[in-house]
Amino acid sequence: MGTRERKAPPSAQARASMKKDLPEQFRDYRHVWVFMELERGQVHPVSFELLGEGRRLADQLGVQLAAIILGPRGDSTFNAVAEAFAYDADLAYLVEEPLLTDYRNEPFTKALTDLVITHKPEILLLGATTLGRDLAGSVATTLLTGLTADCTGLDVDEDGSLAATRPTFGGSLLCTIYTLNCRPQMATVRPRVMRMPQRSNKPIGRIIRHEWRMFEEEIVTKVVGFLSDDRSENANLAYADVVVAGGLGLGAAENLQLIKDLARTIGADYGCSRPLVQKGWMPADRQIGQTGKTIRPKLYIAAGISGAVQHRVGVEGADLIVAINTDPNAPIFDFAHVGVVADAVSFLPALTEAFTRRLASANRLRLVN
Amino acid sequence: MHIVVCIKQVPDSAQIRVHPVTNTIMRQGVPTIINPYDLFALEQALQVRDYHRGEVTVLTMGPPMAEESLRKALTYGADRAVLLTDRHFAGSDTLATSFALSQAIAKIGNSFGSPDIVFTGKQTIDGDTAQVGPGIAKRLNLVQLTYVAKITSIDLSTRAITVERRSEGGTHVLKSELPCLITMLEGSNVIRRGSLDDALRAARSEIVKWNAADAGIEDITKCGLRGSPTVVKRVFAPTPREQKAVQIDTVEKAVQEVADELVASIFVNQPALEHELSSTGSVSR
Ligand SMILES: Cc1cc2nc3c(=O)[nH]c(=O)nc-3n(C[C@H](O)[C@H](O)[C@H](O)COP(=O)(O)OP(=O)(O)OC[C@H]3O[C@@H](n4cnc5c(N)ncnc54)[C@H](O)[C@@H]3O)c2cc1C
Ligand SMILES: Nc1ncnc2c1ncn2[C@@H]1O[C@H](COP(=O)(O)O)[C@@H](O)[C@H]1O
Numbered sequence A: 001m002g003t004r005e006r007k008a009p010p011s012a013q014a015r016a017s018m019k020k021d022l023p024e025q026f027r028d029y030r031h032v033w034v035f036m037e038l039e040r041g042q043v044h045p046v047s048f049e050l051l052g053e054g055r056r057l058a059d060q061l062g063v064q065l066a067a068i069i070l071g072p073r074g075d076s077t078f079n080a081v082a083e084a085f086a087y088d089a090d091l092a093y094l095v096e097e098p099l100l101t102d103y104r105n106e107p108f109t110k111a112l113t114d115l116v117i118t119h120k121p122e123i124l125l126l127g128a129t130t131l132g133r134d135l136a137g138s139v140a141t142t143l144l145t146g147l148t149a150d151c152t153g154l155d156v157d158e159d160g161s162l163a164a165t166r167p168t169f170g171g172s173l174l175c176t177i178y179t180l181n182c183r184p185q186m187a188t189v190r191p192r193v194m195r196m197p198q199r200s201n202k203p204i205g206r207i208i209r210h211e212w213r214m215f216e217e218e219i220v221t222k223v224v225g226f227l228s229d230d231r232s233e234n235a236n237l238a239y240a241d242v243v244v245a246g247g248l249g250l251g252a253a254e255n256l257q258l259i260k261d262l263a264r265t266i267g268a269d270y271g272c273s274r275p276l277v278q279k280g281w282m283p284a285d286r287q288i289g290q291t292g293k294t295i296r297p298k299l300y301i302a303a304g305i306s307g308a309v310q311h312r313v314g315v316e317g318a319d320l321i322v323a324i325n326t327d328p329n330a331p332i333f334d335f336a337h338v339g340v341v342a343d344a345v346s347f348l349p350a351l352t353e354a355f356t357r358r359l360a361s362a363n364r365l366r367l368v369n
Numbered sequence B: 001m002h003i004v005v006c007i008k009q010v011p012d013s014a015q016i017r018v019h020p021v022t023n024t025i026m027r028q029g030v031p032t033i034i035n036p037y038d039l040f041a042l043e044q045a046l047q048v049r050d051y052h053r054g055e056v057t058v059l060t061m062g063p064p065m066a067e068e069s070l071r072k073a074l075t076y077g078a079d080r081a082v083l084l085t086d087r088h089f090a091g092s093d094t095l096a097t098s099f100a101l102s103q104a105i106a107k108i109g110n111s112f113g114s115p116d117i118v119f120t121g122k123q124t125i126d127g128d129t130a131q132v133g134p135g136i137a138k139r140l141n142l143v144q145l146t147y148v149a150k151i152t153s154i155d156l157s158t159r160a161i162t163v164e165r166r167s168e169g170g171t172h173v174l175k176s177e178l179p180c181l182i183t184m185l186e187g188s189n190v191i192r193r194g195s196l197d198d199a200l201r202a203a204r205s206e207i208v209k210w211n212a213a214d215a216g217i218e219d220i221t222k223c224g225l226r227g228s229p230t231v232v233k234r235v236f237a238p239t240p241r242e243q244k245a246v247q248i249d250t251v252e253k254a255v256q257e258v259a260d261e262l263v264a265s266i267f268v269n270q271p272a273l274e275h276e277l278s279s280t281g282s283v284s285r
Helices: A010-015 A045-061 A075-086 A105-119 A130-143 A253-266 A274-278 A309-315 A344-368 B036-052 B064-076 B094-112 B132-140 B196-204 B255-269 B271-280
Strands: A032-035 A065-071 A091-096 A123-127 A153-156 A162-168 A173-179 A185-189 A206-209 A222-228 A242-246 A269-272 A299-303 A320-325 A338-341 B002-006 B009-011 B032-034 B055-061 B080-084 B117-121 B143-155 B160-167 B170-177 B180-184 B208-210 B230-236
Touching: A032 A045, A045 A065, A045 A075, A045 A123, A045 A153, A045 A185, A065 A075, A065 A105, A075 A091, A091 A105, A105 A130, A105 B143, A123 A130, A130 A185, A130 B094, A130 B132, A130 B143, A130 B160, A162 A185, A173 A185, A242 A253, A253 A269, A253 A299, A253 A344, A269 A274, A299 A344, A320 A344, A320 B255, A338 B255, A344 B255, A344 B271, B002 B036, B002 B094, B002 B132, B009 B064, B032 B036, B032 B064, B036 B055, B036 B064, B036 B117, B036 B143, B036 B180, B055 B064, B055 B094, B064 B080, B064 B196, B080 B094, B094 B132, B117 B132, B132 B143, B132 B180, B143 B170, B255 B271
Parallel strands: A032 A065, A032 A123, A065 A091, A091 A206, A123 A185, A242 A269, A242 A299, A299 A320, A320 A338, B002 B055, B002 B117, B055 B080, B080 B208, B117 B180, B143 B180
Antiparallel strands: A153 A162, A162 A173, A173 B230, A222 B170, B009 B032, B143 B160, B160 B170
């Protein structure tokens, strides 16, 4: 019970032909909204990925795409508005309020809920980050509407409903979920699951300021500190262009050095499969896959990783997947583009050397030219 | 102090297989476990109870057989277990699930003392939405503290609580108040081995069993399929990639030769990359 994956009963099919049956109070809900996540003044890139998706949905529906920006008056909110227009939003709803400086559930839930009730979007998208998931759950419950978490596909069906697809059963199957009889239709998407859209130089759009007030005394939770992750150790794996990862096939913790050496040589970031985190060989934020990070690099090199479906869903967006595995029947060869059947422990140093030589000669050529 | 921990019994998804022909889930023989993420919540609850004194009540909504998970939780040292079970709950989505659980928690409050903290796991491995916790918090009007990596302090006299919450790129230190709902981050602790006493007690304990009416739920239309705004319209297998990987031939070749061929093949596939790597590689890090 309480799961989303159960097979829909027959009546669901009928219930899912819905837009015409929508209760009166939701009929005028229109337009697609994307919540812009601000993280210490910077827009989280997942917001741009969502604007790309939102643009497509809005065009299919023939409606407008709006960016939602909550924050204190100042450069960071202003910049977020400009960025939203650059990523093709038609308009921006702006709530400027000093209370909204650091994310806290109470004021953000109240502000976003208020905005939704006033301006009535039919679709509301948020990033499935710690912030987005915290906020989306509260907003959906307050509005008593449906929320589909961690979507991997968003589409509009014939009658204009949002068809939200997400993995289920630990990633082994996909399911498509509809929100019936309620608006907005809410969905969250993890960073990197959707393609980063082109940034244009469209500088303008319409800004709608929304008046909203709350008092600090009304808010129970206070932010008393922020401990930033060590940046040098914790590069931004999800957004790296090249990623090298190791799995259990490496055999021993010390062999992870081979992964790090290769990564350093080609300017890549590195990660791992889940068992290595469970063994304590790598920190949790290096895990790639369904319960780790989703990556979308130009090149992904997996060494000693079998390619379980939970790992696969996190790497499928890579442009080129290279797999090194001793077992020619390893499932990773079903979705890798280039494979090498070899012992990773002896092959990785050779690969590092091959890259070094090749790149050195490329550099020489460039100097000559 | 009274703590409620929501746990869910889930199929051990590591052992789920999809039927190759029909694409349906083969559930037969798949063992069930307590959702692994919930064990971090349970252990944290037990630690808080051990330190501050009080009781831990575990709560699950599920079929009658979910009783197994509750007994397991008792062997770890939980004091009381409540099973919320009713066919009206079948097909619940997160909104309907959080409705039923919040009603049951309110009833637990009336029967056994109002909870100071409600814990949930970060997410389930089958539903996997991470939304039920926030849903419960909203409905019970509790302060919500999600992705908590550590409880730094609880002061029962002032009812203040300080936690470290995982956020993008770092950790926020939050000061808040009891009562609150906490969703616990994975890896924050390790579930204890229960004592022999607890095992014996668990075997004997009465599990409190409530149906919807017992839990004080009057409006059944808010439960199960009818209370769920979302429906699953289609379940399907991911489309397999058409082509398998192109294998670099390794037969009778030195390892360095194979590596050179692989690098060449990478740059044939991604010509632009060679330029980028040669300008970033080695130099940057
Ligand atoms: C709910 C759930 C969520 C999960 N989430 C994730 C996730 O986010 N990310 C993730 O990665 N996993 C996840 N998993 C685990 C996943 O199912 C697999 O168990 C895991 O990915 C396997 O890791 P692995 O490939 O490193 O190890 P294994 O499956 O043990 O594979 C090791 C591979 O190395 C090969 N090998 C052995 N020796 C060598 C050698 N000398 N050189 C080269 N190759 C060698 C073997 O042929 C084998 O293919 C999840 C599981 C569950 C149930
Ligand atoms: N049926 C249930 N019974 C008890 N607790 C649940 C149930 N479903 C979800 N939860 C709790 O809510 C958390 C988040 O679940 P989910 O939103 O499904 O990812 C879980 O870790 C559990 O603590």
